[in-house]
Amino acid sequence: MPAVDPASPSAANSGTANSGTANSGAAAGPARDTPAARKAVLAAAEIRRALTRIAHEILERTDGAAGVVLLGIPTRGVPLARRLADRIEQVEGQPVPYGSLDVTMYRDDLRLRPARALGRTDVPAAGIDGAVVVLVDDVLYSGRTVRAALDALHDLGRPRAVQLAVLIDRGHRELPVRADYVGKNLPTSKQEVVRVLLTEVDGEDAVVLSRAAPAATASTGSGA
Amino acid sequence: MNRHLISAADLTRDDALLILDTADELARVSDRPIKKLPTLRGRTVVNLFFEDSTRTRISFEAAAKRLSADVINFSAKGSSVAKGESLKDTALTLEAMGADAVVIRHSASGAPARLAGWVRGTVVNAGDGSHEHPTQALLDAFTIRRKFGRSAGPGPGRGGSAPGGALDGLRVTIVGDVLHSRVARSNVLLLHTLGAEVTLVAPPTLLPVAVGAWPATVSYDLDSALPKTDVVMMLRVQQERMNAAYFPSVREYSRRYGLDGARMAQLPEQAIVMHPGPVNRGVEIAAEVADSARSTIVEQVANGVSVRMAVLYLLLGGAEAQS
Numbered sequence: 001m002p003a004v005d006p007a008s009p010s011a012a013n014s015g016t017a018n019s020g021t022a023n024s025g026a027a028a029g030p031a032r033d034t035p036a037a038r039k040a041v042l043a044a045a046e047i048r049r050a051l052t053r054i055a056h057e058i059l060e061r062t063d064g065a066a067g068v069v070l071l072g073i074p075t076r077g078v079p080l081a082r083r084l085a086d087r088i089e090q091v092e093g094q095p096v097p098y099g100s101l102d103v104t105m106y107r108d109d110l111r112l113r114p115a116r117a118l119g120r121t122d123v124p125a126a127g128i129d130g131a132v133v134v135l136v137d138d139v140l141y142s143g144r145t146v147r148a149a150l151d152a153l154h155d156l157g158r159p160r161a162v163q164l165a166v167l168i169d170r171g172h173r174e175l176p177v178r179a180d181y182v183g184k185n186l187p188t189s190k191q192e193v194v195r196v197l198l199t200e201v202d203g204e205d206a207v208v209l210s211r212a213a214p215a216a217t218a219s220t221g222s223g224a
Numbered sequence: 225m226n227r228h229l230i231s232a233a234d235l236t237r238d239d240a241l242l243i244l245d246t247a248d249e250l251a252r253v254s255d256r257p258i259k260k261l262p263t264l265r266g267r268t269v270v271n272l273f274f275e276d277s278t279r280t281r282i283s284f285e286a287a288a289k290r291l292s293a294d295v296i297n298f299s300a301k302g303s304s305v306a307k308g309e310s311l312k313d314t315a316l317t318l319e320a321m322g323a324d325a326v327v328i329r330h331s332a333s334g335a336p337a338r339l340a341g342w343v344r345g346t347v348v349n350a351g352d353g354s355h356e357h358p359t360q361a362l363l364d365a366f367t368i369r370r371k372f373g374r375s376a377g378p379g380p381g382r383g384g385s386a387p388g389g390a391l392d393g394l395r396v397t398i399v400g401d402v403l404h405s406r407v408a409r410s411n412v413l414l415l416h417t418l419g420a421e422v423t424l425v426a427p428p429t430l431l432p433v434a435v436g437a438w439p440a441t442v443s444y445d446l447d448s449a450l451p452k453t454d455v456v457m458m459l460r461v462q463q464e465r466m467n468a469a470y471f472p473s474v475r476e477y478s479r480r481y482g483l484d485g486a487r488m489a490q491l492p493e494q495a496i497v498m499h500p501g502p503v504n505r506g507v508e509i510a511a512e513v514a515d516s517a518r519s520t521i522v523e524q525v526a527n528g529v530s531v532r533m534a535v536l537y538l539l540l541g542g543a544e545a546q547s
Binding site for chain 2: 116
């Protein structure tokens with residue numbers, strides 16, 4: 001049963017879908033000689049500062065992180081949630097529960113790609129009922145991952161409120177979703193790929209902007 | 225991965241590990257208050273059972289329902305098969321109804337492979353004659369992996385989880401009616417793929433002719449095999465498939481190849497006792513062994529749902545594989 005959901009626009013959040021307009025746009029667009037030009041947008045120190053600021057914003061917005069549960073969205077949201085929890089604990093002296101929320105089974109683009117491996121869902125033992133859940137992800141793009149995360153949360157319990165923290169907001173929303181905490185707003189074109197690299201997963205901290213390679217760019221960190 | 229799951233031999237080591245890792249994550253859904261995922265919403269899974277089955281059919285049904293698929297149960301009794309309808313005509317009927325997956329159990333070896341050529345959907349073999357039962361082998365491997373601490377666990381990898389390991393170096397002894405057992409064949413193939421050392425123990429009359437070509441060693445003596453085994457898997461004596469005398473008496477079989485308390489005591493400390501069910505208590509396994517702490521019989525059933533969810537998700541959840 002192919003194309004059950006033709007209404008869903010291209011699987012834009014992987015950077016794989018180069019539509020026809022995208023190709024013609026690339027021809028007319030600004031001259032870039034190297035197709036895979038890699039530009040570092042954030043260095044390790046800037047990521048560190050952004051996370052520290054987000055941690056303080058969470059503390060302000062939630063009255064000292066009372067009742068807050070940080071849930072990272074795999075892959076790279078999970079170490080980010082852990083780092084935010086560490087920072088909040090350093091400031092307040094109180095540990096903040098954190099975990100991970102895998103949204104793979106709730107995605108609306110499952111049928112567009114081969115079945116993929118699942119990440120781990122690890123909710124703190126106290127659960128999320130009545131908590132202020134802060135979803136943490138690396139890049140906010142179409143908003144579809146966040147939509148899936150809201151569905152996944154719904155099956156786990158009933159939080160008092162849900163907020164969203166992202167390291168990068170690159171625009172191009174396809175759903176009415178916005179972030180409560182943003183590390184950096186990064187205006188991008190749809191032909192570009194944003195990759196967040198984190199020491200825990202990639203061995204280094206950086207945010208890298210590159211042109212979409214014409215071949216399969218199955219970069220996991222590019223979409224949210 | 226292939227579009228169908230007909231034989232355990234279709235699975236590469238990576239395929240098998242992906243299924244087991246996926247099952248590890250899906251098993252956690254069973255601990256939640258809402259044991260349901262929306263992944264296969266709108267897809268139809270037909271359970272086509274030409275042969276009696278309790279746990280496999282229920283297990284597939286539960287797995288499909290937890291993934292929100294629509295499930296149609298079909299059993300040969302009370303259907304047009306009783307009026308003489310052929311497998312092919314039944315298949316075309318399913319096709320016309322738009323089945324996305326057909327889970328088939330049939331008494332004829334090779335029926336699922338034939339069916340796969342007739343329908344557009346995915347075919348999952350739920351046991352065909354004395355040929356194969358791949359999801360049973362997967363759930364057995366899953367159970368072994370859990371018992372020996374090799375499951376996917378917390379780690380730095382995707383979503384903070386570390387992929388689980390294979391079964392390298394584990395010694396598995398499969399005992400009993402290998403000749404009629406689809407479970408044995410699938411297990412030998414899969415456990416070998418996953419790196420386990422498999423020994424088959426059975427009376428010579430209950431070993432298939434070509435057993436020499438299987439990736440396993442063969443022994444006729446249970447007592448010498450037991451002290452050197454980590455997993456002992458007892459097979460059911462399939463009286464319903466026996467049209468000749470394969471052993472002098474059930475009592476003699478039980479004395480030589482049955483697992484009783486005294487034999488269980490010869491096993492190494494960490495060893496586990498498995499049985500695919502249904503159990504013939506007092507024939508291949510004594511009641512005290514089946515109910516002992518080493519027995520994983522009930523766990524195997526629970527794991528069956530998670531493993532079958534993983535299989536259905538990986539075969540049906542993504543884009544249609546180009547095959």
